[in-house]
Amino acid sequence: MLIANDVSGDRATLKLGGRFDFHSHRDFRSAYEKILETGALREIVIDFGDVDYLDSSALGMLLLLREKADGSGKNVVLAGLKGTVKQVLDIANFGKLFTIRP
Numbered sequence: 001m002l003i004a005n006d007v008s009g010d011r012a013t014l015k016l017g018g019r020f021d022f023h024s025h026r027d028f029r030s031a032y033e034k035i036l037e038t039g040a041l042r043e044i045v046i047d048f049g050d051v052d053y054l055d056s057s058a059l060g061m062l063l064l065l066r067e068k069a070d071g072s073g074k075n076v077v078l079a080g081l082k083g084t085v086k087q088v089l090d091i092a093n094f095g096k097l098f099t100i101r102p
Contacts, residue, residue, distance in 0.1 A: 002050075003031045010042040013038030017050035018086075022057040032065050036072045044069055047102075059092055065098060077101055 001024040002017035012081070014036045035044055046062070050052075055063070062076075069076045079101045081089060 001027060002029055004025055005031055005035075007035075007038075007041065010040060011045060012038070012041050012043070012044040013047055015047040015050065018052065020048075020051050020054040020057065020058040020061075023037075025057065025061055028065075036068055036074065041074060043075050043077060045077045045079050047080045048078065048085050049082070051085050052083075052097075054085055054088055059088075059094070062094070062098070075099060 001020055003019075004015040006013045006015065014031055014035070016028075032044065035041055036090075044065070046065075062078075067078050077099045078089065078094065081100065089095070089100075
Protein backbone atom coordinates (compact mmCIF):
# COMPACT_ATOMS: atom_id res chain seq x y z
CA MET A 1 0.00 0.00 0.00
CA LEU A 2 1.15 3.51 -0.77
CA ILE A 3 0.61 6.28 1.79
CA ALA A 4 1.06 9.98 1.07
CA ASN A 5 0.92 12.39 3.99
CA ASP A 6 -0.22 16.01 3.58
CA VAL A 7 -0.63 18.52 6.40
CA SER A 8 -2.55 21.75 5.89
CA GLY A 9 -3.56 23.95 8.81
CA ASP A 10 -5.13 21.78 11.51
CA ARG A 11 -5.84 18.91 9.09
CA ALA A 12 -3.66 15.98 8.09
CA THR A 13 -4.57 13.83 5.11
CA LEU A 14 -3.34 10.29 4.60
CA LYS A 15 -3.92 9.38 0.96
CA LEU A 16 -3.92 5.62 0.62
CA GLY A 17 -3.37 3.65 -2.56
CA GLY A 18 -3.54 0.00 -3.53
CA ARG A 19 -4.53 -2.78 -1.15
CA PHE A 20 -5.33 -1.87 2.46
CA ASP A 21 -4.89 -5.19 4.26
CA PHE A 22 -2.96 -6.90 7.05
CA HIS A 23 0.35 -6.37 5.27
CA SER A 24 -0.19 -2.60 5.50
CA HIS A 25 -0.53 -2.38 9.28
CA ARG A 26 3.03 -1.25 10.07
CA ASP A 27 3.08 1.43 7.38
CA PHE A 28 -0.39 2.68 8.30
CA ARG A 29 0.36 2.78 12.04
CA SER A 30 3.66 4.53 11.44
CA ALA A 31 1.95 7.18 9.29
CA TYR A 32 -0.83 7.98 11.76
CA GLU A 33 1.31 7.87 14.92
CA LYS A 34 3.32 10.86 13.65
CA ILE A 35 0.06 12.74 13.16
CA LEU A 36 -1.28 11.85 16.60
CA GLU A 37 1.86 13.31 18.17
CA THR A 38 1.26 16.68 16.49
CA GLY A 39 -0.82 18.68 18.95
CA ALA A 40 -1.94 21.40 16.53
CA LEU A 41 -3.80 18.97 14.26
CA ARG A 42 -7.48 18.42 14.96
CA GLU A 43 -8.60 16.32 12.00
CA ILE A 44 -7.20 13.24 10.26
CA VAL A 45 -8.63 12.57 6.81
CA ILE A 46 -8.13 9.08 5.41
CA ASP A 47 -8.48 9.40 1.63
CA PHE A 48 -9.51 6.08 0.05
CA GLY A 49 -9.68 7.47 -3.51
CA ASP A 50 -6.95 5.12 -4.78
CA VAL A 51 -7.71 2.08 -2.61
CA ASP A 52 -9.01 -0.86 -4.60
CA TYR A 53 -9.27 -3.44 -1.80
CA LEU A 54 -9.60 -3.60 1.97
CA ASP A 55 -10.15 -6.49 4.35
CA SER A 56 -11.30 -6.99 7.92
CA SER A 57 -7.86 -6.20 9.31
CA ALA A 58 -8.08 -2.77 7.64
CA LEU A 59 -11.39 -2.21 9.43
CA GLY A 60 -9.68 -3.08 12.70
CA MET A 61 -6.84 -0.66 11.95
CA LEU A 62 -9.36 2.12 11.33
CA LEU A 63 -11.12 1.38 14.61
CA LEU A 64 -7.80 1.46 16.46
CA LEU A 65 -6.93 4.78 14.82
CA ARG A 66 -10.32 6.19 15.85
CA GLU A 67 -9.77 5.13 19.45
CA LYS A 68 -6.30 6.68 19.59
CA ALA A 69 -7.46 9.84 17.81
CA ASP A 70 -10.32 10.29 20.27
CA GLY A 71 -7.79 10.07 23.10
CA SER A 72 -5.73 12.80 21.41
CA GLY A 73 -8.71 15.07 20.75
CA LYS A 74 -8.68 14.50 17.00
CA ASN A 75 -11.50 13.60 14.61
CA VAL A 76 -11.08 10.92 11.92
CA VAL A 77 -12.78 11.48 8.56
CA LEU A 78 -13.09 8.88 5.81
CA ALA A 79 -13.11 10.33 2.29
CA GLY A 80 -13.03 9.25 -1.35
CA LEU A 81 -15.02 6.07 -0.81
CA LYS A 82 -16.12 4.24 -3.94
CA GLY A 83 -16.90 0.81 -5.32
CA THR A 84 -16.31 -2.23 -3.16
CA VAL A 85 -14.41 -0.19 -0.56
CA LYS A 86 -17.53 1.93 0.00
CA GLN A 87 -19.71 -1.20 0.10
CA VAL A 88 -17.53 -2.86 2.75
CA LEU A 89 -17.53 0.25 4.95
CA ASP A 90 -21.29 0.66 4.49
CA ILE A 91 -21.95 -2.97 5.45
CA ALA A 92 -19.75 -2.53 8.53
CA ASN A 93 -21.79 0.59 9.51
CA PHE A 94 -18.69 2.76 9.63
CA GLY A 95 -20.89 5.76 8.79
CA LYS A 96 -22.10 5.59 12.40
CA LEU A 97 -18.56 5.64 13.79
CA PHE A 98 -16.77 8.02 11.43
CA THR A 99 -17.51 11.23 9.60
CA ILE A 100 -17.69 10.34 5.90
CA ARG A 101 -17.08 12.90 3.16
CA PRO A 102 -17.16 12.53 -0.62
